[in-house]
Amino acid sequence: MKNGGNLIVTTPSDREIAMTRVFNAPAHLVYEAHTNPELLKRWLGVFGDWSLVECEIDLRVGGSLRYVWRNKANGTTMGMSGVYREIVPNERIVSSEVFDDPWYEGEAIGTLTLVEENGKTTLTSIVEYSSKATRDGVLQSGMETGVAASYDKLAQDVLAA
DSSP states (O other): OEEETTEEEEOSSTTEEEEEEEESSOHHHHHHHHHOHHHHHHHTTOSTTEEEEEEEEOOSTTOEEEEEEEETTTOOEEEEEEEEEEEETTTEEEEEEEESSOSSSSOEEEEEEEEEETTEEEEEEEEEOSSHHHHHHHHHTTHHHHHHHHHHHIIIIIIOO
């Protein structure tokens, strides 16, 4: 188990990474921050020289999602697409994830769960990869630092506003 500030990262199985963070906000606000493109552009992967320049969401089972980040310093881009598999408003989102330039093999499946208690929301994001080697590669990529920075930005710049 690792703790990147307020983010707790664990590996519940050979193919999964689980990330947990508590936000001082009700579940419906945390859910909206994950499903509203204008809010996502304010926090998801937006740190350092990176910005989220494209964010398209068709929030329905079978609907698609599309994110494109751009590095302001060197102009490189990183794109990701997926399909929503399950949606329970304010509680749960399950979607696939595939990068335009695949840096790991296969498709990942992400399950986002929100549990509210006393006005605070525990977010748990579990990502399942195609293999243990892929999961291990993602863990070695610095992903934890990026997710922690994104969630910090969400807490400070979106939910606290």
